[in-house]
Amino acid sequence: MDESVHRKEPPMLRAQFVLFDGFDPLDVVAPFEVLAASGKLAVELVSADGPGVVRSGVPGLALTATAAFDxxxxxxxxxPGAAGPVDGDPDTGVETIPALLSRFASGDAKPLLRRAFDNPDNTVVTICGGSLALAMAGLLEGRTAxxxxxGIDQLSAAGVNAVRARVVDDGDVISGGGVTSGLDVALYVLERDFGSHAAHAVEELFEYERRGTAWKAERDGVLQGSTSGVGENE
Structure with missing residues (x-):
């Protein structure tokens, strides 16, 4: 009998999008669809608080976390980053992006994020202000993102080697620029870890062409830039 018939396939790698109150929905939905469309990953919405509805920073829009962040x-x-005003008076009830990110970075998710960083089998990926949240949690000091x-100046002030680019690859930490960079970040992950054919297939399906500059940190600490698509980081 062919033993391959009874051989179990290894479990798929997981892609966990960590939701928090005030998250930017586009930072989540765009890369979620890219990774899910590839068929290479088990993609899920999670929260440090476990399963449940999580409100975004866009009024009237929420997503449901189906599992606890593992x-x-x-x-x-x-x-992801957060959505809302950049400035405002908290005494008037305004929830600014910096305040939302800070609350996430200092809350129940902080020790879980630390464990994710310490997990050698994990790659941490940020979109837009997600890297600022990690910097606020003290997790990106000395890293490139x-x-x-x-938020570039604030990222630099937190001890991060801040690079203005569409995508920055620092090994086990990959970060993206502004909101729509989530598409490019997810496609970059597919190309880097699953091959150009995987990324190209999704690009064709979505009728999307990557843009901006991707920077990759070399082992000697020197950054090497490569252009992917056209245009500047936004």
Whole structure:
């Protein structure tokens, strides 16, 4: 009898999108669809608080986390940014993006994020302000990353080697720039870890062409830039 008939396939790598109150929905939905369409990953919405509805920073829009955030899983942990005003008076009830990110970075998710960073079988991926949240949690000091152009100075002030690019690859940490960079980040992950054919198939399906610059950190600490698509980081 052919033993291959009874051989179990290894479990798929997981891609966990970590939701928190005030997250930016586009940071989640766009890369979620890209990774799910590839068929290479088990993609899911999770929360440090476990399953449940999580409100986004866009009024009237929420997503449902179907599982608890598992930092010990094998695969990818994806951290979105927040949506809302950049400035505002908290005494008037305004929830600014910095306040939302800070609350997430200092809350129940913080020890889980640390464990995800310490997990050698994980790659942490951020979109837009997600890298700022990790910097606020003290997890990116000395690392190379990018974020939305409005947060580059804040990222640098947190001890991060901040690079203005569409995608920055620092090994087990991959970060993206502004909101729509989630598409490019997810396609970059597919190309880097599953081959150009996997990324190209999704690009064709979505009728999308990658843009901007991708930077990759070399082992000697020197950054090597490569252009993917056209245009600048936004």
């Amino acid at each position: 930092p010990d899983a094998v695969g990818y942990v994806l951290i 990018t974020t939305h152009v409005l």
